[in-house]
Amino acid sequence: MDGRTAGEVQGTAPFRGRHRSTALRKALVTAFVATGAFFLTLALTEDATRTWPWTASLVSGGVALIVQYLRDFEQRFETVDRRLAEICAAAELFSRVDGSVLRSEEVTRLFLGYTKVREQGGDIVQAFAERELRRLARTLEGLGGGSMDASGENHEWLIDLTDCVKMTLDATSTSVDREFWSSGPGQRYLTAQEKAVKRRGVAIRRLFVVREPDEVTPELTALCEDHRRHGIEARIAVRSLMESHTRVDDFIVFDGELCFETMPDLQSAPDGTRLRAEPEHVDDRVSQFTELWAAAEFVPEP
Structure with a gap:
């Protein structure tokens, strides 16, 4: 034994195979070109001494x-250049993460977890992991662009945002989501x-x-x-009694910074969810809620 581990032997075997294949290809191409040039020159000249x-x-x-060697060198150089660009892009990404509010260790955990799934997970696990990553x-x-849409009612967004809110949560509730409050997600939200x-x-x-x-x-x-x-303040707004x-749409304003909006279909059933973070849009929602709240009736204790 030469002291190498089985992994080292397995790792070098493919490399040696590729090296032999490349050398054989170069030799065959060189021989073909040389032979072709010999017979072509022989046919075109009358040199008796050849x-x-x-x-x-x-x-x-x-x-x-x-x-051939120049071509191989160019390909290797392009590979090295591409890998250097990828390394630089990764380094820049992590430097941005380190300087952002998002903790870099969470991003590291994301990459490590995905790598582990790729190495050990089955086909269905890998497919699901890739779907979740996308x-x-x-x-x-x-969110970086200021707007995000999702089909149907995204209850996970709703509850996660409620767990993140720090100061205020102002929300409207129309007939679109009236039955939501008796459901499992509605109780979790409360x-x-x-x-x-x-x-x-x-x-x-x-x-x-x-x-x-x-x-x-009643x-x-x-x-x-x-x-x-x-612990929630509640009022009822009757639209026909207002000036x-x-x-009025279903919307929730979290901390005066982010709107969670429910988009109804033609039958007034929840059909989509939208997150809006554009300052102008959020300000409009805040103003709308303030006016509606002032005009609404306080529901007395039963």
């Missing part, structure tokens, strides 16, 4: 060999809001919007009371 055919053969073969990339790109109020002192206001006074049912009043038990009867 000096010119041999000279042309040697020169052509040498040129062919040199060209989803995360789209989310971050969207629990997350109660924790935000009691543990972090977040001020939460919810405005239930209806079209006509007869829509202020069920809606009971829903407002349930919110108050969770302005403009349409």
